[in-house]
Amino acid sequence: MSGEDQLRDLYDASYPRLVGQLTAFTGSRAEAEDVVQEAFVRALGRSRGFARVDNPEAWLRTVAVNLARSRWRRVRRFAGLLPDLVPDQHPDLGPDRVALLHALEALPAAQREAIALHHLADLPVADIASALGVPVGTVKARLSRGRAALADLLADDPEGAPRA
Template identity: 55%
Template sequence: MDPQQHVRQVYAASAARLVAQMYAMTGDYAEAQDVVQEAFVRALARPARFQEVTNPEAWLRTVALNVARSRHRRRVLLHGLVHSGRLDPARPSAPDLTPDHVALVAALQRLPRQARETVVLHHLADLPVTEVATALGCSVEAVKTRLVRARRALADHLGDDDRVRPAPARARREAHHA
């Protein structure tokens, strides 16, 4: 049997049961879904090896439980850092979900992954082109090309006739202070 087909069969047979078990362990349904998904991702990373496992559901349960434990430890550590005063307890606010923001996110999702990452890092994370290139492991020229193409695609997706996009926040600040 094809190793990936084996993973699909195990998923069909045991994913819901594993989520229910992890939900009982964590008390958080979304967390349970996430840790089970992570377990299956690890199985899919090496499907031939996973196929050799004697009891796939037990293996997945162990992986999911270990992922849940690791996440719990990180949350406890973060909680401790916040309460010790070493981190600011103020939680970042969620972005305003205006119709424009929702439309932008939808248009970004229509871009190829590399273009989307480039646009988000440059325009939303406000990174200079050189830092975007470093973060994505590509050349500055590739970043510039992706930005030009992505801007055109976004203009098409958003029905924007004006193809000139506003400069990133840093450029606006620098221009203002110049």
């Protein structure tokens, strides 16, 4: 099987999962699709080196995360604003999923990254630390603070309306 065929099989198996993980990470399905596709393009351009990677999906996820971070920095530098997440960008998601995406967007980027990679990508803390280039203790703190913030953001008030 050629390298391109192996990459095609990896794409078929990993693309939906990576897009789901990066949607939570970025807050935008379109942005997630862009960075995941760019990660696959980079893998294709490095087919010999990519064939020797121990965990190709983890490599792709790391590249996509780094691309998303670079885009965030660029947006902040030139526009001063991160893109807003609006419910009509996600017509195929239920109201609970949209509320979760809104709550994730409200978190600081570092906490959102840790939550998305741990709870949606099912990565262990050590792998997250490696992917983000931070100590394990930092990841644990971000997860703890992020969970607490999400609990507050998603908690219902006595009248049944979600808090903002």
